[in-house]
Amino acid sequence: MKLNIIILTVIIISTVCCGKKNDSSIDKPILIRIPKNQINEEFIEKYKFIPDHVHDDRYAFGYITYSESGEFSTTEIAIVDPNSIHYQLDPKNLAYKKNDIDPDEIQEGYHDYNQLTNKLETIAATNPNLTSLESAGKSVENRELWYLRINNKEKNLLSKPKTLYIANMHGDEVVGRELSLKLIESLINDYPINPRIRNLVDHSDIFIMPSMNPDGFENRSRFNKNYKDLNRNFPDFVADPKDSQDNREPETQAIMRLHDEHHFLLTINFHGGALCFNLPWDTIANKISQKFADDKIISELAREYATTNIPMSKVNGGSFDRGVTYGYEWYEINGSMQDWSNFYRGSIHGTVELSRVKWPPAYQLEQFWQNNRESMIHFLERGSIGAHLAIKSIEGQLIQDRPIQISSGGRQLVYKTPLIHRPLPLNKQQITVEVPGFISKTFVTEGENFKGYYKDIILTPKMRYTDLTHKERSNIFN
Ligand SMILES: [Zn+2]
Known part of the structure; x- marks a missing residue:
């Protein structure tokens, strides 16, 4: 089973429910790196372990949320953040102990x-x-x-x-x-x-x-x-x-x-x-x-x-x-x-x-x-310094209430507003604007030398039958 799907079957009950609170029990999750083959149901249960992600073929990361002193038996488990302000890993017995650092400090x-x-x-x-x-x-x-x-x-x-x-x-x-x-x-x-x-x-x-x-x-x-x-x-x-x-x-x-x-x-x-x-x-x-x-x-x-x-x-x-x-x-x-x-x-x-x-x-x-x-x-x-476009009709009005599709740099985005911003790469960029009922328009922005590219894009409505897409033609008769 994929590791990060097991997540959260164990809720962090931590020290409270176990009734065994002592100096080395953990009241906050600690991120560890652990060999994948050591993660089994017993381990998850024992340490209230929450898997986070698979790192590579060998290791995974996850959170220990309960532990008692001396319980770790392998040196292959490593605390990920050695500067954790609450706990440090005792290298002798691999138990966590509280840091002496004063939180206010x-x-x-x-x-x-x-x-x-x-x-x-x-x-x-x-x-x-x-x-x-x-x-x-x-x-x-x-x-x-x-x-x-x-x-x-x-x-x-x-x-x-x-x-x-x-x-x-x-x-x-x-x-x-x-x-x-x-x-x-x-x-x-x-x-x-x-x-x-x-x-x-x-x-x-x-x-x-x-x-x-x-x-x-x-x-x-x-x-x-x-x-x-x-x-x-x-x-x-x-x-x-x-x-x-x-x-x-x-x-x-x-x-x-x-x-x-x-x-x-x-x-x-x-x-x-x-x-x-x-x-x-x-x-x-x-x-x-x-x-x-x-x-x-x-x-x-x-x-x-x-x-x-x-x-x-x-x-x-x-x-x-x-x-x-x-x-x-x-x-x-x-x-x-x-x-x-x-x-x-x-x-x-x-x-x-x-x-x-x-x-x-x-x-x-x-x-x-x-x-x-x-x-x-x-x-x-x-x-x-990107492209700043105002999509308008030939009467000079902003085209409202229609989805506006912008294709540029290999990405298609649909906007609910006629005022559109896209970042520009430093070289040329081709932009295509498509709005239902209007003839689409394609233009190229050149290297704008670190100035914004501000432009009104005037779209012509589709007046002729031959301008219409197949779908638009069929809509006429519906
Ligand atoms: Zn982060």
Whole structure:
């Protein structure tokens, strides 16, 4: 049986039900690497083991949620994150024991939920023309899933491309949370003095969510408060192909709603524990063609991100090529946010791993910011320098209430709005616009030299019988 289908038959009852709480029992799941042949029903039952993913022919990853001192008998089981802030692996008897580190010390220099909230509220209050603070919903423990929206309200473009950064989806991966704040401050503070930033902000609608899992951060846990891994909780077009919010975690539902409300052109979700740009797919796309339809553009974006992040650009070996890897080549997972948003919401969404250590000391944050600043800003810019199309009739009216199909770069997307944004590769791109009742149009965008390609696309209605498709002709007589 496929390993990750066994998932969650064992709910985390942990120390509570077993009544054997002692110093080395585990009250939070710990990620381990384990030889596949050691996972059987007895092991799963004994350690309340939750499989996560198959790594290669030999190893799998999963979570130990209960253990007693001295129970592990093999040296082949390894804790994955040696910097886990709650437990460390005792190399002598392979039991977990509690770390002596004071959690408050760990958090020093990081913004906790209240500080984060205050900071975002202050920024929004002092920059009302550029920002607004909104919430996508609430976490299990009722914390707001804040995002700061940066959009110059005085700059009235017909519509602007929407770009989204989400960080801290895994509560103990915290670098992205702080870099989100640094990015927000940088965009706001540089706006009046830096033409490049002003151009970006004037031509974009930027959403930055510093924490998708505020409960996990407060509890120093990867999971949300229901011990669910949010990056395994989204509809998966292979393993769980039902694009529905039913039975998903509140944090997952909030992000799904946010995507229903807004079409995001470009998105990154930021993690920690490695250093790379992770490309779709995360799941092995054995039911559709292997490559993501927008592979060409996202590969270009990933290469640019990794190149301007010097430490990332040096990551090679295994599936990594200068800091870039396909998710499924690194390790396959099901239910990732990236795959869902690419497959079901027509976005271009990648995953960035920002730091090998998930929760580094706060004095290192400035260096992480320096490593990522250019990459983060440039990625946002690639949204604003794309094609921005207004689909109109010959009377000059926007064509409303009809599905508009855009084919470009090997991907077909259907929009409910006549105001359309597509990122452009650096070379030529052919775009075809098809709307029922109108003669379709194909045109080529040339290298636009890092300026947005703004164009009204005027479509002629089909007046002659010979213009109609076979289906349209038969509809006339029905
Ligand atoms: Zn993560």
